[in-house]
Amino acid sequence: MRISGSRYLYFSFLLILAFACGKKEESCELSSAILDQDLTVNITRLEQDFFNAKSADDFKFLFEEHPEFTKEYLQMDLYPSPDTLASELLAIHQDSSMRVLYDSVQAVFSDFSDVEQDLENAFKAIKYYFPQFQIPKVYTFTSGFNSDLIVTDDVIVIGLDYFLPPSHTFQPELPRYMAERYDRPYIVPMIVMAISARFNVTNPQDNRLLAEMIYYGKTYHFTKAIMPCTSDQYIIGYTPEAISESFDNEEFIWSHFVENELLYETNPFEIRKYIGEAPFTDAISTKAPGRLGRWLGWNIVDDYQFNQDVPLDVLMAEPDAEKIFRESGYRPRKANN
Incomplete structure (x- = not known):
């Protein structure tokens, strides 16, 4: 997935997918002050237009109609001319296997109104807390498993083929534990997490595990605040179990971090054991889910916001991971026996 703020940042969304815990359950309804804003999201189903194009000239017309998509997603600047890109796309969209994939996408996503409504509500919430947020244009596309999700300041492109049901014949070439998180209910949470990076202020000099934990904790806290009625399962990518x-x-888990003095670890290899994408955190147990550092980070950030009563915009603008940890009063919850 590609995310962009004031400058372009390119990285795969596969590495930012999240993890946290279900703690305090409060009313999940967004307020009328949020929902009554005059803001509408209309998702353009570009895969339909591109697969219906019959000639290179049809593609060049689509380039002109959707310049942001052409620049950010199709990366027109990398081609010698629009004719070259149009000819390449014409060949791709006439390929029989791509046609079968497209038909599958259209069957599964014939009605996309639920995603469109969830995204509109999410944008309203972001706009409410961060008035500077500008609503991007939103497109869907069938990329042949070339790109799952692109998020920039101006454009969001959803690669619908990545989000076919996990049981579908067509699947991206991903480990099973990751591929299962590419499903319809994850689409909007993924987008919201990507957008959160614009507001998630960090200290670039802090290279400790704690800083990574707090960064992801703020990411997931933001997503839950924007989408309070969304199950944690679809934010964290974990089964309820x-x-x-x-x-x-x-x-x-917490005792492992404390006894091994992990919070102030700066070795990238060690940090990756607790932050990086993996089916489990084998440094703790092969039965422990991956990315446990992110999970603890979310717990800490939730406690900080709850105990300090910090507004969402202030929380996201706080770069001091140490301050958030110290003032969170975090203590692990005792298991219910």
Whole structure:
């Protein structure tokens, strides 16, 4: 996935998918002050226009109609001319296997109104807390598993083929534990997490594990605040059973971090054990889910916001991971026996 703020940042969304715990359950309804804003999201189903194009001239017309998409997604600047890109796309979209994939996408996503509504509500919430947020244009596309999600200041492109059901014949070439998180309910949370990076202020000089934990903790806290009615499962990419088991073992997990003095670890290899994408955190147990550092970070950030009553915009603008940790009053929850 590609994310962009004032400058372009390119990295795969596969590495930012999240992890946290279900803790305090409060009313999930967004306020009328948020929902009553005059803001509408209309998702353009560009895969339909591109697969219906019959000639290179049809593609060049689409380039002119959707310049942001052409620049950010198709990367027109990398081609000698529009004719070259149009000819390449014409060949791709006439390929029989691509046609079969397109038909599958259209069957599964014939009605996209639920995603469109969820995204509109999310944009309203972001706009409410961060008035400077500008609403991007949103497109869907069938990329042949070339790109899952692109998020820039101006454009969002959803590669719908990546989000076919996990049981579908067509699947991206990903490990199973990751591919299962590419499903319809994850689309909007993924977008919101990507957008959160614009507001998530950090100290670039802080290279400790704690800083990574707090960064991801702020990311997931932001997503839950913007989408309070969304199950944690679709924010963190964990099964409900994994969430429950992690919560039950929080004391043990925290003691591992404390006893091994991990919070102030700066070795990238060691940090990756607790932050990086993996099916499990084998430094703790092969039964422990991956990215446990992110999970603890979310717990800490939640406690900080709750105990200090910090507004969302102030929380996201706080670069001091040490301050957030110290003032969170974080303590692991005791398992229910």
